[in-house]
Amino acid sequence: MVSGMELLVPILEMSPVFSLAAFGQLLSQKSGVYDLGIEGTMTTGAVFGVLGAYMGLNSWGCLFLGSLVGIPFGAALFFVSEKLKLNQIVVGFGLWLIGLGLAGSIYTVVLAPQHIEIEAIRAVAFGLDPIFYLSIGLLVFLIFLFSRTKYGLIVTAVGENPRVADTAGINVEKVRAICVVIGSALAGLAGSYVAVDVVQGFTYTMIAGYGWMAFALVIFGRWKPIYVFAGSLLFVAITGISARMEILGMGFLPPNYVAVLPYIGVLVVLTLAMIFAKETGMPAGLGQSYTK
Amino acid sequence: MPVLKQGDLKSLLTLVALVLGLFIVSLVAISLFMNIDLGAVFYHVYESTVGTEFGFLSVLRRTTYLLIVSLGLAVAFSSGVWNIGGEGQILWGAILAAAVALLVALPAPAVIPLALIASFMAGALWGLIAGFLKARWNVNEIVSTMMLNFVATATMTQIAGGPLRDPVVLIAQTKMIPEELQFPFIVYPLNAAFVFALVLVPVVYVLMHKSVLGYKMRIVGGASTVAAAAGINTRRMVMISMFVSGGICALAGAMLVFGHFFRAQAAMTGMFGFYAIVSTLLGKSKPELMFFTSLLLSFIITGTESLRVLGVPGSFTQLVVGLMFIAAVLREFSSRRII
Numbered sequence: 001m002v003s004g005m006e007l008l009v010p011i012l013e014m015s016p017v018f019s020l021a022a023f024g025q026l027l028s029q030k031s032g033v034y035d036l037g038i039e040g041t042m043t044t045g046a047v048f049g050v051l052g053a054y055m056g057l058n059s060w061g062c063l064f065l066g067s068l069v070g071i072p073f074g075a076a077l078f079f080v081s082e083k084l085k086l087n088q089i090v091v092g093f094g095l096w097l098i099g100l101g102l103a104g105s106i107y108t109v110v111l112a113p114q115h116i117e118i119e120a121i122r123a124v125a126f127g128l129d130p131i132f133y134l135s136i137g138l139l140v141f142l143i144f145l146f147s148r149t150k151y152g153l154i155v156t157a158v159g160e161n162p163r164v165a166d167t168a169g170i171n172v173e174k175v176r177a178i179c180v181v182i183g184s185a186l187a188g189l190a191g192s193y194v195a196v197d198v199v200q201g202f203t204y205t206m207i208a209g210y211g212w213m214a215f216a217l218v219i220f221g222r223w224k225p226i227y228v229f230a231g232s233l234l235f236v237a238i239t240g241i242s243a244r245m246e247i248l249g250m251g252f253l254p255p256n257y258v259a260v261l262p263y264i265g266v267l268v269v270l271t272l273a274m275i276f277a278k279e280t281g282m283p284a285g286l287g288q289s290y291t292k
Numbered sequence: 293m294p295v296l297k298q299g300d301l302k303s304l305l306t307l308v309a310l311v312l313g314l315f316i317v318s319l320v321a322i323s324l325f326m327n328i329d330l331g332a333v334f335y336h337v338y339e340s341t342v343g344t345e346f347g348f349l350s351v352l353r354r355t356t357y358l359l360i361v362s363l364g365l366a367v368a369f370s371s372g373v374w375n376i377g378g379e380g381q382i383l384w385g386a387i388l389a390a391a392v393a394l395l396v397a398l399p400a401p402a403v404i405p406l407a408l409i410a411s412f413m414a415g416a417l418w419g420l421i422a423g424f425l426k427a428r429w430n431v432n433e434i435v436s437t438m439m440l441n442f443v444a445t446a447t448m449t450q451i452a453g454g455p456l457r458d459p460v461v462l463i464a465q466t467k468m469i470p471e472e473l474q475f476p477f478i479v480y481p482l483n484a485a486f487v488f489a490l491v492l493v494p495v496v497y498v499l500m501h502k503s504v505l506g507y508k509m510r511i512v513g514g515a516s517t518v519a520a521a522a523g524i525n526t527r528r529m530v531m532i533s534m535f536v537s538g539g540i541c542a543l544a545g546a547m548l549v550f551g552h553f554f555r556a557q558a559a560m561t562g563m564f565g566f567y568a569i570v571s572t573l574l575g576k577s578k579p580e581l582m583f584f585t586s587l588l589l590s591f592i593i594t595g596t597e598s599l600r601v602l603g604v605p606g607s608f609t610q611l612v613v614g615l616m617f618i619a620a621v622l623r624e625f626s627s628r629r630i631i
Contacts, residue, residue: 036434040614080618080621084621084622084625086621086622086624086625087621087624089374089434090573090617090620090621091617091618091621093376093569093614093617094614094615094616094617094618094620094621095614095617096614097566097610097611097613097614097617098610098611098614098615098617099614100607100610100611100614101607101608101609101610101611101612101613101614102607102611103607104605104606104607104608104610104611105322105325105605105607105608105611107605107607108605108606108607109325109326109605204607209438209439209442212434212435212438212439215434215435216432216435216439219432219435254450254454256446256447256449256450256453257443257446257450259446260442260443260445260446263439263440263442263443264439264443266435266439267425267431267435267436267439267440270431270432270435270436271425271429271431271436274425274429274430274431275429280430
């Protein structure tokens with residue numbers, strides 16, 4: 001007999017990978033900016049996590065370095081999208097490939113020849129590490145931010161209708177800058193968490209679409225923190241189940257397909273969410289640079 | 293054959309300057325980062341691209357596949373649909389091309405058209421999944437096409453490692469297609485697939501710019517509210533655009549099988565499905581411009597890949613191509629402000 005906790009802990013353990021990245025994406029999108037570079041930001045965050053270990057930092061230092069490296073990605077996205085008023089989606093794709101390329105290059109040149117040991121992050125309560133509790137804290141913070149505070153209202157207003165927000169005296173650029181940069185830092189943190197805690201090293205394909213999944217999560221969660229978090233747990237469960245199936249060698253599906261079940265699962269889950277969604281909750285001003 | 297307009301030529305020149313500028317900056321950066329002699333870096337880029345006949349023909353060879361995928365993506369992009377599923381669609385095209393070539397025992401003039409039709413249909417139907425999901429339930433196509441890429445890769449590994457497997461090698465790849473089906477070289481290493489890509493340029497031009505269907509798709513891409521007001525079935529256009537887009541991208545897979553690898557396997561796309569997004573955007577989805585932007589991108593990729601002999605990692609190519617997206621947006625900036 002498996003107790004509920006035994007089943008739940010592995011899911012919760014992995015959940016920050018999705019939830020932190022998705023919260024970052026949520027924040028960015030709530031203010032009106034798509035962050036399609038997230039997969040690249042996460043990969044670069046991951047390699048900087050390992051780089052931190054190579055430089056002798058402890059796991060916390062590694063995670064900090066990983067989130068720090070997200071900042072230039074956010075800054076670049078903000079600059080091109082809001083300062084130059086150019087297409088967010090195109091810049092996002094660019095940052096994605098730049099992130100992949102940068103991470104791969106740094107890894108190959110600097111890290112691949114080294115033997116690097118990374119200390120896993122120790123669990124503090126119920127077999128879960130502080131990063132998990134950080135993600136819960138962030139969830140509570142985001143719920144509180146968007147439902148109870150003036151600042152949440154400001155971000156929502158900027159994402160929904162930047163012109164009205166501007167007329168009301170809100171500095172649209174400043175709000176978007178803050179949201180996009182924090183969002184990217186969270187993506188970097190999620191990436192370095194994969195490297196430091198989940199994989200304890202770096203491989204070229206380790207982020208394996210997690211960034212795109214985080215992007216999907218925000219749509220799935222209708223831009224609401226609690227649904228986004230629930231979605232993260234669901235996505236981890238799907239990923240976990242297929243990993244378990246891969247090990248056990250389930251007979252009815254060829255192993256190649258078992259390996260891609262998470263992606264099929266994400267697509268199916270997102271489609272179901274779209275079918276049953278009465279309203280999407282998408283910020284009306286999402287994707288458009290604001291020109292005064 | 294479509295001709296370049298004055299404005300296009302001007303914007304193309306701006307673009308070449310931007311692209312080459314960014315390319316040179318990245319070459320200087322990698323030489324500093326890896327402590328390689330900058331002269332050697334430039335020498336290798338020059339030798340492998342325009343410095344030798346073989347180099348130049350290699351650039352043209354790579355242009356072939358980038359151009360075909362760009363033409364495919366342009367159909368979706370002009371219709372306002374972000375088809376990021378080029379990788380998967382290429383793979384489906386390759387699977388079907390290899391399967392028909394290996395399994396259908398007919399003379400070459402019959403097998404090749406059959407293989408092309410099968411490839412087109414496979415990629416088109418694969419693209420249609422995302423098109424349908426978007427049209428019917430507004431499922432984000434960036435997510436769906438990206439997820440479907442992973443599934444297509446699994447399908448390729450499954451088939452190339454299963455029924456069509458080449459038993460001689462360890463990795464999952466299909467057997468080699470019969471020699472009489474392999475495209476001949478025009479001049480080594482450039483093969484007949486290049487001609488096929490060139491022929492496709494006016495075909496897509498006519499489809500998108502001279503036909504009613506293309507006109508409707510472009511209106512949907514420009515402003516879907518206008519399209520709806522004009523009585524155009526927006527959903528239908530989204531589905532048709534993904535169908536055609538996926539089909540054309542798949543033809544690049546077929547060309548890779550017939551012209552380059554003579555077999556199919558999962559790593560064969562060479563990220564063309566993603567890289568071609570840049571050449572499409574740089575060419576503003578205009579077929580006549582995309583020939584030049586594919587050529588430009590091919591030059592950059594070929595040059596960058598040649599640096600591997602100096603120990604530059606393969607990932608560096610992704611970095612450089614990523615920078616080209618920045619060139620694509622900056623071009624918009626310059627064209628608005630200066631020209």
